[in-house]
Amino acid sequence: MKIYLYTIAVSVFFALISDIVYRKVSGTAKKVLTNFFMFLSFIPPFLIGALRYNIGIDYSVYTNNQIPQVLSGWDKFFNVAEPFFQIIIKSGNELNSFLGSFAMNTYQWVFVITQLIIVGAIFISINSLSPYRSLSVLIFYFSTLFFSGMNIMRQTIGLSFIFLGLMFIESKKYFILTSFAFLSHKSSIIYFPMYLLSKINYRKFWLLLIPLLAGLFANALRIIMYFISGLISNRYDQYFSNIMDDGVSAFGYVILHYLVLAILIYSFKKVKPNRLTNFLLYAQVASASIACAYSSLPNAFRIISFCQYFTILSIPIALKMISDRKRRAYLMISIIILYVAFFSNWFFGKDISQYVPYKDVFGNFFY
Numbered sequence: 364m365k366i367y368l369y370t371i372a373v374s375v376f377f378a379l380i381s382d383i384v385y386r387k388v389s390g391t392a393k394k395v396l397t398n399f400f401m402f403l404s405f406i407p408p409f410l411i412g413a414l415r416y417n418i419g420i421d422y423s424v425y426t427n428n429q430i431p432q433v434l435s436g437w438d439k440f441f442n443v444a445e446p447f448f449q450i451i452i453k454s455g456n457e458l459n460s461f462l463g464s465f466a467m468n469t470y471q472w473v474f475v476i477t478q479l480i481i482v483g484a485i486f487i488s489i490n491s492l493s494p495y496r497s498l499s500v501l502i503f504y505f506s507t508l509f510f511s512g513m514n515i516m517r518q519t520i521g522l523s524f525i526f527l528g529l530m531f532i533e534s535k536k537y538f539i540l541t542s543f544a545f546l547s548h549k550s551s552i553i554y555f556p557m558y559l560l561s562k563i564n565y566r567k568f569w570l571l572l573i574p575l576l577a578g579l580f581a582n583a584l585r586i587i588m589y590f591i592s593g594l595i596s597n598r599y600d601q602y603f604s605n606i607m608d609d610g611v612s613a614f615g616y617v618i619l620h621y622l623v624l625a626i627l628i629y630s631f632k633k634v635k636p637n638r639l640t641n642f643l644l645y646a647q648v649a650s651a652s653i654a655c656a657y658s659s660l661p662n663a664f665r666i667i668s669f670c671q672y673f674t675i676l677s678i679p680i681a682l683k684m685i686s687d688r689k690r691r692a693y694l695m696i697s698i699i700i701l702y703v704a705f706f707s708n709w710f711f712g713k714d715i716s717q718y719v720p721y722k723d724v725f726g727n728f729f730y
Contacts, residue, residue, distance in 0.1 A: 364710070364719055364730070365729070365730065366411070366721045366729040367411075367710075367718070367721070369407075370407040370408060370411050370504075371501075371504045373407050374404045374405075374406075374407045374408055374500055374504070375404070375497055375500050375501050375504070376404075377400045377401070377403040377404035378400070378401060378404040378489075378496045378497040378499070378500040378501075379496075379497035380400045381396075381397050381400035381401045381404065381490075381496050381497070382495060382496050382497050384396045384397050384400060385397045385496075397490070398490065401486060401489070401490045401496060404486065404496075404500055405482060405483065405486045408478075408482050408503075408504075408509055409478055409479060409482045409483070411721070412474070412477075412478035412481070412482065412509075412512060412513050413474060413475040413478040413479065414465075414471075414475075414723045414724055414725075415474065415513060415721065415722070415723060415724070416467050416468060416471075416722045416723055416724045416726075417722060418513055418717065418718055418721060418722065419510075419513040419514035419516075419717055419718065420514055420717050421514050421515060421516050422474070422513075425470070425473070425474075425516070426468060426470055428443070429443050429444050429452075430452050430455075430470045430473060432444075433449050433452045433453070434452065434453070434456055444517070445517065445545075445546055445547055445548060445549060446546045447520070447543060447546035447547045448517050448520065448547055448548075451473060451476050451477060451480075451520075452470075452473050454472075454476060455470060455471075455472035455473035455474075455475070455476055456470075456472070456473075458472040458475075458476075459471075459472050465724040465725075466724055466725050466726065467724045467725070467726060468724055471724050477516050477520060478512065478513075480520055480523055481512040481516075481519050481520055481523045482509075482512065482523075483523075484523035484524060484526055484527045485503065485508070485523050485526050485675070486500075487526075487527065487530075488526035488527055488529060488530060488676065489503070489675065489676070491530050492529060492530060492639070492676050492680070493675075493676055493679045493680070494679050494680060494682075494683040495679040495682065495683070495695075496679075498678065498679045498682075498695065498699075499675045499676060499678075499679050501699065501702070502674055502675045502678060502702060503675050504706070505702040505703065505705065505706035506671065506672055506674060506675065506702065506705075506706075507706070507709060508672045508675065510715075510718060511668055511672075513718070514717065515665060515668065517547055517548040518548045518550060518551075518665065518668060518669075519668075520544075520547040520548065521544035521545070521547040521548040521550070521551035521554075522544070522551075522668070522669070522672060524540045524541065524543045524544035524547065524551075525540070525541065525544050525551070525554050526675075526676075527540050528540035528541055528544070528554070529639060529642065529643075529676065532558070532561060532638045532639050532642060533637075533638055533639075537558060538555075538558070541554050541555055541558070550669070553669060557642060557645065557646070558638075558642075560641065560642070560645045561638040561639075561641040561642040561645070562638065562641070563641060563645075564636035564641060566628055566631050566632035566636065566644070567628070567632070568625075568628055570624070570628055570644075570648055571621070571624060571625060571628070573648050573651075573652055574617075574620075574621060574624070574648070574651035574652040574654065574655040575655060576652075577651075577652035577653070577655050577656045578652075578655030578656050580656075581655070581656035581658070581659035581660070582659055584656050584659065584660070585656075585659050585660055585661070588660065588661075588666070589661075613654060613657040613658070613663070615704075615705055615708055615709075616653075616654035616657060616667065616671075617651075617654045617655055617657070618701075619654075619701060619702075619705050620647065620650040620651040620654045620671060621651045621654070621655075622701065623647055623650075623651075623674055623677070623678060623698075624647045624648060624650075624651045626678070626681055626694060626698070627643065627644050627647050627677055627678075627681050628644070629681075630681035630682070630684045630685055631644055631681065631684065633684060633685075634684050639680075640677075640680065642673075643673050643676060643677035643680065644677070646670040646673040646677070647670070647673070647674070647677060649669070649670040650667060650670040650671040650673075650674075653666055653667040653670065653671075654667060654671075678698055682694060682695055682698075
């Protein structure tokens with residue numbers, strides 16, 4: 364466990380230095396040094412993910428099944444892996460032929476490329492859009508996105524492209540990056556209609572009723588999701604009848620995402636609307652709604668992952684919009700405490716055996 368805590372500490376530290384430089388330094392050096400320290404912040408999560416061995420449930424799935432099936436030419440119709448992920452697999456295979464394999468896994472270059480895309484895209488987005496980079500990096504870890512990137516890989520690749528897309532949400536480039544997301548994971552199709560929602564300027568506290576209604580009509584929501592998943596692919600039918608469809612409630616998710624939603628509405632309604640803040644607000648409405656309906660949804664963690672991680676950007680942006688410095692500081696401290704509690708409950712209270720002990724491709728164990 365310690366290696367993850369060290370990773371978080373080092374990464375957040377360099378992001379904090381980047382924040383300080385951005386506020387204290389002027390001229391050409393400001394941009395150069397800010398980018399440099401954010402690059403240093405990027406290195407620990409990239410290396411931990413790129414050099415891992417058999418960490419995350421999907422690691423063995425990809426190594427034993429999906430990667431060999433793609434390289435053998437069996438998956439010509441993209442039933443196992445979407446087109447862009449097949450490009451990643453084939454690129455990793457070419458690197459393996461050119462540079463050689465890592466000590467314990469012939470396919471390790473695939474995980475190196477995947478981690479580079481996931482962490483790289485998210486950190487570029489943070490560096491471009493977040494007014495508090497260190498807070499965004501902290502939420503990157505404490506929201507568990509860092510760990511999801513080592514598990515639900517294709518979905519997280521899709522999400523990382525959406526993070527990049529938010530930098531261009533006012534232009535057609537958003538659709539290009541959303542298309543890459545869709546070519547990484549079919550479920551990313553949901554981000555196309557999110558663009559349309561970003562045009563709706565509604566900041567009333569009535570939005571707080573939507574998650575409550577979602578919890579009340581959770582069973583109906585389950586039926587709708589089953590129908591939509593059937594339209595995308597029958598491969599998702601298994602999620603409605605496997606071990607992940609366990610009816611577990613998630614009180615921590617409800618508290619976290621409902622309070623964040625209230626903060627976003629409070630902050631965003633005070634400023635002129637734009638597509639970025641609209642997107643982030645409606646993503647949070649979705650997160651809080653899924654949290655309230657969590658126990659009735661199949662594989663609910665994967666579903667909430669489509670929206671919950673945008674707090675990496677939405678919370679810092681919302682806090683920056685609060686003019687009262689004292690109130691902003693109180694809210695920031697409260698949010699950090701909330702995320703520390705959320706992460707601690709997950710990290711120390713849940714079964715994270717898929718992540719510990721950490722083992723790298725050279726055979727080293729870290730406890």
